[in-house]
Amino acid sequence: METIKLKIDGRDITTEAGKTILEVATENGIRIPTLCHLDGLEDVGACRLCIVDVHGQLVTSCTTQVAADMEVLTQTKTVKEYRRMILELLFAEGNHVCSFCVSNGGCELQDLACELEMHSVRVPYAYPRNRIDATHPQFLIDRDRCVLCGRCVRVCAEVEGAHTWGFAERGSAARVITDLAVDWGAAESCTSCGKCVDVCPTGAIVFKGASNAEILKDPDLVARLIERREHE
Amino acid sequence: MEKQIHIEPVTRIEGHAKITVFLDDSGDVKDAQFHVTELRGFEKFCEGRTLWEMPGLTARICGICPVSHILASAKAADAILAVRIPKTGEMLRRMMNLGQFIQSHALSFFYLSAPDFLLGWDFDPALRNVVGLVQANPDLARKGIRLRAFGQEVISRLGGKRVHPSWAVPGGVNAPLSVEDHQWFLDNLPECKDTIRETIDLFKTSFDCEARGVLGEFDSMYMGLVAPGGKWEHYEGLIRIVEQDGSIVVDGHDPARYSDIIHEASEPWTYLKFPHYVPRGYPDGMYRVGPLGRVNVCESFGTPEADAALEEFRATASRCSGKVFDYHYTRLLEILASIERMEVLLADERILDPRVRAEAGINQLEGVGIHEAPRGTLIHHYKVDENGIIEKANFIVSTGHNNLAMNCAVKQIAKKYISKGNVTEGILNRIEGGIRAYDPCLSCSVHAVGQMPIQVSIVDTEGKLQRTLTQE
Ligand code: SF4
Ligand code: SF4
Ligand SMILES: [Fe+2]
Numbered sequence: 001m002e003t004i005k006l007k008i009d010g011r012d013i014t015t016e017a018g019k020t021i022l023e024v025a026t027e028n029g030i031r032i033p034t035l036c037h038l039d040g041l042e043d044v045g046a047c048r049l050c051i052v053d054v055h056g057q058l059v060t061s062c063t064t065q066v067a068a069d070m071e072v073l074t075q076t077k078t079v080k081e082y083r084r085m086i087l088e089l090l091f092a093e094g095n096h097v098c099s100f101c102v103s104n105g106g107c108e109l110q111d112l113a114c115e116l117e118m119h120s121v122r123v124p125y126a127y128p129r130n131r132i133d134a135t136h137p138q139f140l141i142d143r144d145r146c147v148l149c150g151r152c153v154r155v156c157a158e159v160e161g162a163h164t165w166g167f168a169e170r171g172s173a174a175r176v177i178t179d180l181a182v183d184w185g186a187a188e189s190c191t192s193c194g195k196c197v198d199v200c201p202t203g204a205i206v207f208k209g210a211s212n213a214e215i216l217k218d219p220d221l222v223a224r225l226i227e228r229r230e231h232e
Numbered sequence: 233m234e235k236q237i238h239i240e241p242v243t244r245i246e247g248h249a250k251i252t253v254f255l256d257d258s259g260d261v262k263d264a265q266f267h268v269t270e271l272r273g274f275e276k277f278c279e280g281r282t283l284w285e286m287p288g289l290t291a292r293i294c295g296i297c298p299v300s301h302i303l304a305s306a307k308a309a310d311a312i313l314a315v316r317i318p319k320t321g322e323m324l325r326r327m328m329n330l331g332q333f334i335q336s337h338a339l340s341f342f343y344l345s346a347p348d349f350l351l352g353w354d355f356d357p358a359l360r361n362v363v364g365l366v367q368a369n370p371d372l373a374r375k376g377i378r379l380r381a382f383g384q385e386v387i388s389r390l391g392g393k394r395v396h397p398s399w400a401v402p403g404g405v406n407a408p409l410s411v412e413d414h415q416w417f418l419d420n421l422p423e424c425k426d427t428i429r430e431t432i433d434l435f436k437t438s439f440d441c442e443a444r445g446v447l448g449e450f451d452s453m454y455m456g457l458v459a460p461g462g463k464w465e466h467y468e469g470l471i472r473i474v475e476q477d478g479s480i481v482v483d484g485h486d487p488a489r490y491s492d493i494i495h496e497a498s499e500p501w502t503y504l505k506f507p508h509y510v511p512r513g514y515p516d517g518m519y520r521v522g523p524l525g526r527v528n529v530c531e532s533f534g535t536p537e538a539d540a541a542l543e544e545f546r547a548t549a550s551r552c553s554g555k556v557f558d559y560h561y562t563r564l565l566e567i568l569a570s571i572e573r574m575e576v577l578l579a580d581e582r583i584l585d586p587r588v589r590a591e592a593g594i595n596q597l598e599g600v601g602i603h604e605a606p607r608g609t610l611i612h613h614y615k616v617d618e619n620g621i622i623e624k625a626n627f628i629v630s631t632g633h634n635n636l637a638m639n640c641a642v643k644q645i646a647k648k649y650i651s652k653g654n655v656t657e658g659i660l661n662r663i664e665g666g667i668r669a670y671d672p673c674l675s676c677s678v679h680a681v682g683q684m685p686i687q688v689s690i691v692d693t694e695g696k697l698q699r700t701l702t703q704e
Contacts, residue, residue, distance in 0.1 A: 099288070099292055100285050100288035100289040100291075100292060101285075102284075102285070129280070131280065131621075132280060132281070132282060132621055134282060134619035134620055134621055135619055137593075140282065140619075142282075185619075208282075208284070208593075208620070209284055209402075209591065209593075210284060211284045211285070211287060211288065211401040211402065211406070212284075212285060212287065212288025212289075213288070214401070214406065
């Protein structure tokens with residue numbers, strides 16, 4: 001494995017080629033905020049929150065590999081400002097009333113809002129009114145709380161192999177669907193394994209019957225499953 | 233020339249209200265209206281949401297009464313799950329409601345109302361509040377503040393920091409009672425009992441039967457839940473309605489069928505609807521709820537000290553009191569009864585059982601949750617689809633039931649204290665006092681928030697503003 005040297009936030013770092021900036025930063029204790037990334041799943045750069053500055057260009061650190069002599073800045077004024085705006089757009093696009101959300105207190109989106117000091121949303125809210133799909137006997141999806149991170153899509157395909165979840169439409173009409181946009185309860189491919197519930201970072205996919213702030217999620221599940229498989 | 237006097241809004245009640253007094257040509261009171269002028273419309277918000285969110289969502293109807301809404305909502309959801317919740321779950325919900333009674337009644341009495349009648353109705357408005365009460369009677373004020381704090385502590389120890397969203401859930405509650413909290417309740421109850429005994433003594437020696445007429449007296453029916461045998465009840469029970477003379481109009485009525493006997497009328501000049509007893513029509517079907525309503529409908533409290541105090545009260549008031557001021561008296565009786573009920577609950581070892589929640593799916597498409605909130609009977613009524621999504625929600629909040637009566641009280645006091653167009657601040661404050669006796673929660677009742685300084689507008693028959701009086 002080729003060893004390379006680069007700088008992150010002015011620190012000299014030696015690492016192996018082929019890793020992503022996010023991986024290397026994390027290994028070296030440098031925090032980069034993420035949302036769609038989840039250990040164990042393929043990175044897709046969907047949420048754009050992990051952007052960093054590489055020689056004046058903003059790139060997603062989860063999908064950009066390190067290179068020799070790279071100079072990465074994770075906390076410039078521009079980077080922080082862009083991250084915050086991305087987050088504001090995510091909030092404005094949905095209906096996030098945390099006070100009665102199942103995920104209140106255990107939500108990755110909410111945590112990011114605190115971490116990135118998002119005090120207000122400067123763009124107008126879209127106030128979508130998607131129907132909650134509670135047709136599955138154990139789970140439900142409130143698409144007004146979905147941030148289109150695609151974790152459900154990836155975990156369902158990559159780990160469970162069921163391919164129930166997918167994306168439909170584009171732009172502001174984009175949404176996650178089950179099978180060919182049928183109600184979840186009618187999606188024949190769904191094995192009811194519940195992995196999408198555990199990895200969904202927000203209150204979009206949740207266990208039915210859970211009340212407000214009763215969040216019971218387990219996003220580390222994927223990394224554990226993968227590790228166990230590798231031991232086989 | 234006919235004049236209108238607006239009092240806006242009523243201070244020291246929660247929410248936004250406005251009073252208009254209509255004067256006739258000679259400056260006497262012709263009519264009075266109590267307006268509630270804001271609306272947030274929670275019933276609409278609930279449509280399309282899930283049943284499991286309802287306790288937490290409806291808790292946000294009001295920052296003052298979240299506990300009451302959580303309990304009514306959880307009960308409506310129990311009905312939809314068609315479960316009988318575990319005994320301990322019910323006992324803990326009862327503890328929570330009693331804690332709410334104590335803190336809410338203590339707030340109403342010591343902070344909001346006592347300044348009026350213990351300091352005097354015409355006392356300097358700047359000090360006619362709990363600050364003035366602390367200066368005038370520091371011992372009573374301190375005890376009152378501690379009593380309320382106890383009620384709040386019961387709520388937060390049971391519900392945890394997240395008492396708002398998640399404690400009472402469809403099927404029960406989400407956490408059992410800890411041994412430490414159980415002990416803390418036992419350790420702190422005696423002081424509360426002393427305080428309330430002392431306050432009742434002070435109250436009954438300060439105000440004889442005649443003095444208690446200060447806010448008016450009128451006939452109405454009364455409504456509340458009662459337990460079998462006509463015992464005072466706050467959490468379960470059946471609907472009873474009595475006449476002013478105590479005779480029974482309705483008894484043993486299934487609360488789930490409230491809509492057979494209660495309808496809501498609307499008026500263009502207020503957002504607060506007018507629930508009334510259907511067979512008598514509107515507005516004749518006026519009834520009152522809350523402390524006076526519950527005390528008037530019940531035969532007894534079912535606990536020794538509260539029953540002794542009730543007997544004394546009835547000795548001065550007849551079987552049913554119609555005095556508005558007696559809301560304060562009965563509020564104190566209910567604090568005593570709540571403390572005694574807590575003692576009974578805490579002495580029952582089942583209260584520490586860890587089984588507190590029943591799990592179930594959607595087994596019925598409609599559910600009604602009724603219980604007694606401090607301010608009166610609170611009704612949540614939901615219709616859901618097969619998957620538990622709310623299709624329709626209806627709330628009748630405590631303050632709504634008293635709407636007709638509050639209008640009646642305002643008119644009566646205005647007639648008594650305004651004559652020949654003669655209006656002073658002290659008189660206006662008595663009108664407010666007439667409303668405040670009901671301890672209305674307007675943020676609940678129309679789901680409104682916000683307060684402004686008082687504004688009094690005097691308007692002539694042509695609608696021309698003659699004079700504006702403002703109070704900080
Ligand atoms: S999903 Fe997260 S951010 Fe959205 S309402 Fe729920 S807790 Fe708040
Ligand atoms: S449902 Fe959850 S996991 Fe799936 S895309 Fe939306 S936010 Fe991500
Ligand atoms: Fe309220």
